[in-house]
Amino acid sequence: MFGLDKKDTTLLLVVAALTMLAPFLLNPFPTESGMAQFNAGYPDLMQKFVIFGIFAIGFNILFGLTGYLSFGHAAFLGVGSYAAVWIFKLFTYNVFPAILLSVIVAALFSLLIGFVSLRRSGIYFSILTLAFPQMSFALAYSVLSNPKFNLTNGETGLQVYADDPQRFHREGLPDLPHLFGLSMRSTHTMEIGAWSFDFNVGYYLCAIVMLVTFYLSVRIFRSPFGMMLRAVKSNQQRMNYTGLNTRPYTLAAFVISGMYAGLAGGLLAAMDPLAGAERMQWTASGEVVLMTILGGAGTLIGPILGAGFIKYFENIFSKINDNVLHQWFSFMPDGIEDFMVFIVHPFVGKGWHLTLGILFMLVVIFLPGGLVDGGQRIGRWLRSRGQKEDKTTGTTEPAE
Amino acid sequence: MGILEVKDVSKRFGGLKALTDVNLSVAENTVHAIIGPNGAGKSTLLNCFVGKLIPDTGSVMFDGESVLGRAPYEINQMGISRVFQTPEIFGDLTVLENMMIPCFAKRDGSFELNALPNMMGQKDIVERAEEVLEDMNMADKRHDHSASMSRGDKRRLEIGMCLSQEPRLLLLDEPTAGMARADTNNTIDLLKEIRDRRNITIAIIEHDMHVVFSLAERITVLAQGTPLVEDTPDNIKGHPKVREAYLGESA
Numbered sequence: 001m002f003g004l005d006k007k008d009t010t011l012l013l014v015v016a017a018l019t020m021l022a023p024f025l026l027n028p029f030p031t032e033s034g035m036a037q038f039n040a041g042y043p044d045l046m047q048k049f050v051i052f053g054i055f056a057i058g059f060n061i062l063f064g065l066t067g068y069l070s071f072g073h074a075a076f077l078g079v080g081s082y083a084a085v086w087i088f089k090l091f092t093y094n095v096f097p098a099i100l101l102s103v104i105v106a107a108l109f110s111l112l113i114g115f116v117s118l119r120r121s122g123i124y125f126s127i128l129t130l131a132f133p134q135m136s137f138a139l140a141y142s143v144l145s146n147p148k149f150n151l152t153n154g155e156t157g158l159q160v161y162a163d164d165p166q167r168f169h170r171e172g173l174p175d176l177p178h179l180f181g182l183s184m185r186s187t188h189t190m191e192i193g194a195w196s197f198d199f200n201v202g203y204y205l206c207a208i209v210m211l212v213t214f215y216l217s218v219r220i221f222r223s224p225f226g227m228m229l230r231a232v233k234s235n236q237q238r239m240n241y242t243g244l245n246t247r248p249y250t251l252a253a254f255v256i257s258g259m260y261a262g263l264a265g266g267l268l269a270a271m272d273p274l275a276g277a278e279r280m281q282w283t284a285s286g287e288v289v290l291m292t293i294l295g296g297a298g299t300l301i302g303p304i305l306g307a308g309f310i311k312y313f314e315n316i317f318s319k320i321n322d323n324v325l326h327q328w329f330s331f332m333p334d335g336i337e338d339f340m341v342f343i344v345h346p347f348v349g350k351g352w353h354l355t356l357g358i359l360f361m362l363v364v365i366f367l368p369g370g371l372v373d374g375g376q377r378i379g380r381w382l383r384s385r386g387q388k389e390d391k392t393t394g395t396t397e398p399a400e
Numbered sequence: 401m402g403i404l405e406v407k408d409v410s411k412r413f414g415g416l417k418a419l420t421d422v423n424l425s426v427a428e429n430t431v432h433a434i435i436g437p438n439g440a441g442k443s444t445l446l447n448c449f450v451g452k453l454i455p456d457t458g459s460v461m462f463d464g465e466s467v468l469g470r471a472p473y474e475i476n477q478m479g480i481s482r483v484f485q486t487p488e489i490f491g492d493l494t495v496l497e498n499m500m501i502p503c504f505a506k507r508d509g510s511f512e513l514n515a516l517p518n519m520m521g522q523k524d525i526v527e528r529a530e531e532v533l534e535d536m537n538m539a540d541k542r543h544d545h546s547a548s549m550s551r552g553d554k555r556r557l558e559i560g561m562c563l564s565q566e567p568r569l570l571l572l573d574e575p576t577a578g579m580a581r582a583d584t585n586n587t588i589d590l591l592k593e594i595r596d597r598r599n600i601t602i603a604i605i606e607h608d609m610h611v612v613f614s615l616a617e618r619i620t621v622l623a624q625g626t627p628l629v630e631d632t633p634d635n636i637k638g639h640p641k642v643r644e645a646y647l648g649e650s651a
Contacts, residue, residue, distance in 0.1 A: 244505050
């Protein structure tokens with residue numbers, strides 16, 4: 001179906017089901033229960049899951065296929081956001097043109113950076129891609145924000161003000177980002193017993209966009225172009241002596257992944273109409289590298305898992321404070337309770353980076369293929385156990 | 401007029417004269433071997449043919465066109481394929497995928513952004529790749545991971561990849577270096593078969609005299625960056641200058 005083989009179609013349908021049912025799946029605990037803080041099914045976080053999923057899917061096209069490790073993709077996300085907010089400021093709150101422009105601007109910007117950076121490979125490429133976004137960050141943070149020429153609004157971040165022109169804004173349209181009148185913020189809450197589920201327009205827009213981009217990435221992975229990119233990773237020398245010019249292949253992969261990043265940036269701005277320079281910082285680029293490696297670089301679904309995993313940690317683990325810990329360990333005697341809280345404290349709340357860091361190390365050391373690799377290993381283990389049981393029953397039967 | 405004409409080629413690396421006034425003509429549809437002791441400049445010369453090195457002076461013409469200043473991929477597209485000393489294949493890919501890549505390069509040129517059509521639609525490429533694999537007696541290995549094959553098989557695959565492009569000139573850089581005897585003999589047989597069955601010119605650099613004398617129709621002996629003699633294998637065998645270059649003056 002859709003020009004995919006059976007396995008990929010199944011994968012696509014699974015991803016589609018997961019994203020469409022996410023409001024249910026991410027809210028497994030009743031609203032009033034003590035576990036409710038582990039619910040991730042609120043619009044803000046769900047949007048982040050899929051938007052950073054898009055970002056990581058795109059990054060994986062470059063890193064997973066060609067092996068070129070870029071530390072600068074946050075810059076494309078950043079320019080995407082700025083482009084979208086400028087559309088909001090100057091023309092309209094409609095997200096369609098805003099997202100379109102973010103992709104175009106990110107494509108041009110990544111063409112420029114890719115053209116220069118791809119003159120080198122390996123570590124030198126990574127260093128170059130690290131340098132450009134830091135320059136972009138510095139530009140956005142201070143240089144391009146002065147009274148005469150204010151493109152980025154500096155550290156305050158670019159946002160929409162009441163006196164902005166918004167030429168095509170009309171009465172009756174929401175005063176917030178919308179898609180042809182359908183506000184991104186509008187949410188339908190469904191109450192079932194003790195549970196409550198949020199269905200948010202913004203989330204579903206992002207989810208549909210992610211499904212489309214995921215589908216495109218599967219097509220790219222399975223195309224001759226995708227095979228050429230894997231060949232680039234495998235042996236550039238052989239590529240060159242086989243009559244293939246590696247530069248345009250890597251540049252195309254770079255621009256495609258830059259466009260994915262720009263799309264993610266545009267969607268971020270569409271969900272919340274502001275853009276700040278910190279989105280371009282190298283730590284933000286590092287985050288997408290972590291997502292991709294944690295989930296499984298070079299796999300189709302890995303980056304989405306990695307993105308979800310990291311965003312969950314960032315938003316849920318960081319909210320666990322000492323009060324919550326005391327509640328958890330309240331069944332223990334006083335001294336031990338305090339001791340347990342003391343032990344766990346550094347790993348939660350503000351210390352969530354510590355837990356994530358340890359997890360990342362464990363994954364890289366023991367599961368080089370990321371979470372997807374882990375899933376496959378468990379699957380194989382279960383299957384081989386199942387087969388063994390079959391065999392034992394198979395051999396005992398004739399004896400009887 | 402040969403298919404490959406080398407005129408007055410010199411190349412220096414700092415103070416080292418790697419090649420001095422090399423003149424060489426490889427006739428069409430022959431197997432031409434370039435032999436010489438270590439450091440004679442054989443590999444440097446070969447690298448000048450494929451765009452890896454640019455000679456300081458002189459010219460290298462392939463079929464009447466200069467190859468100098470062109471990138472390796474452009475020279476390959478002109479019709480020169482190269483086999484490396486250590487087999488260069490796509491180790492992360494399967495044998496069939498390895499074979500498909502040169503087929504794409506032959507059909508689509510040096511770059512083609514075919515990111516949406518899927519592999520199932522590339523029947524002509526798959527068929528061509530399968531055909532060459534069949535030719536190389538590797539059809540049963542088509543789904544193997546290419547990095548895990550023996551060196552002889554890797555060499556066979558690499559030669560197959562070059563042949564799938566139907567090159568006019570095949571360059572072989574010590575094709576049997578570091579191989580077990582059985583693999584060496586297999587490779588010789590394969591090369592003989594290629595020589596006899598196709599219209600192809602082969603230029604071969606080799607250390608192993610057994611390989612050279614069982615394949616070559618014409619031999620150039622290179623010593624200290626200059627060609628000593630060029631002749632048929634029979635005449636080369638007893639040539640005093642060749643003995644001198646290989647064994648030293650006292651011999």
